Amino acid sequence: MTPTARRRLAPEVRRRQVLDAAIAVFSEEGLHGASMDAIAARAGVSKPLVYAHGGTKDELFAACLAREADRLVTAMTTAVGSGDPTAGDDGEGRLYRALRAFFHAVTTHRQGWTVLYRQASTGEFAGGVDAARRGIVRRAAELLAPELGGSVEAAEPIAHTLVGAAEGLTDWWLGGDGAQRSSTATNADHPATGEAPADVLARMLTAIVWPGLDALRRGPAM
Amino acid sequence: MTPTARRRLAPEVRRRQVLDAAIAVFSEEGLHGASMDAIAARAGVSKPLVYAHGGTKDELFAACLAREADRLVTAMTTAVGSGDPTAGDDGEGRLYRALRAFFHAVTTHRQGWTVLYRQASTGEFAGGVDAARRGIVRRAAELLAPELGGSVEAAEPIAHTLVGAAEGLTDWWLGGDGAQRSSTATNADHPATGEAPADVLARMLTAIVWPGLDALRRGPAM
């Protein structure tokens, strides 16, 4: 279909195409399940081109990882940094905005999300996935630390917990784990509340964790 | 080491050996990274024997999955079911006991945990991993539903969130994602409080989420 091939494009454009295709295939098939042929086919391009622009399979995966992780971290950072009139500027408001940015990024770029988090983090690429994840958690800890009135190290377990909770809620929203579901219609079509999913999810998670975090902030002793 | 081979064992015992070895290797190398030869070597047994007792690689992995998932669910169910004198029997107490059981199971059988959760959940085996995970979340939802005074379906997103939070906290405790860490000693040796890790972790997570859950219970309207 669409014999886009044999059309000479600027390297920069092609590279972006290849990266997009790689993210798509990696998110569907996993790191090992995805073949370079499949990525090439998805990009409408031959395999050597994939190697020319993406390098080795591992390098290509690392590039995907880096791009998506950067997208997420950037989105959250700017969301927290900029005051938002629709939400207060206290701790709860900041938490809400950060979570909303997270859920927005994830629900609109679910392929990237899948690549980042639902891949084999064991084996050769543990370092890569782990590094990306660690960056996000680190960011969360930095945002949380002043809120809790402690050091960044002290905030780390809470940051891990929060990120994990957000992952879990995201999994629920995206429906299972992205695979086919057979049982009752558990999800996929959530009641349309006429509200953006990111707002709904962020409100849910804020409601669950904020009271506890607030209590921790007031009485950090134990 | 320990040339256990050439020792005729009851099929049932051998099967257990093979399963143990498979879980160990799968947890270290991942589903694709683990080779049947490696599993055979780990079990101190020849390859054909692995096939005799464990079947195909996929079947073997499914068996590992089932065993570990069952172990977790059983531990949590019994922990919640039996009243515990050291903790109240109200909602908070039940939550605490369930979490403690979860963390206890996970910290004492971290290989099984790794197999269950930190593997490629995409691709051909999404169904298997997803099913195991879903069972656990389902259990959590069933335990939460009466607490929140709603249906099991209504409790599902919260169950997902809780399970995700527990996963995140576990990742922090186990240090990174199980891979080698190079930077500063972020973890691995947490301050020994003279308390079981499961208790510490369960108390942390309870403190974070219980206030919010309690509030949801009192005012489930939005």
Next chain:
DNA sequence: CATCCTACCTACTACCGCGTAAAGTAGCGA
């Protein structure tokens, strides 16, 4: 219109790991 650069493709090789077959060896009950 001729030329050259290079983006791009077809076709191939090398390799790895699953799964099995064949033939022999040794534990253990009768």
Next chain:
DNA sequence: TCGCTACTTTACGCGGTAGTAGGTAGGATG
């Protein structure tokens, strides 16, 4: 002591995939 069978060693077929060698053609430039 006999024999059953759990087990081992060795070897191989086969499917699939990472990565490459060398040929082809688009398109900017003179």
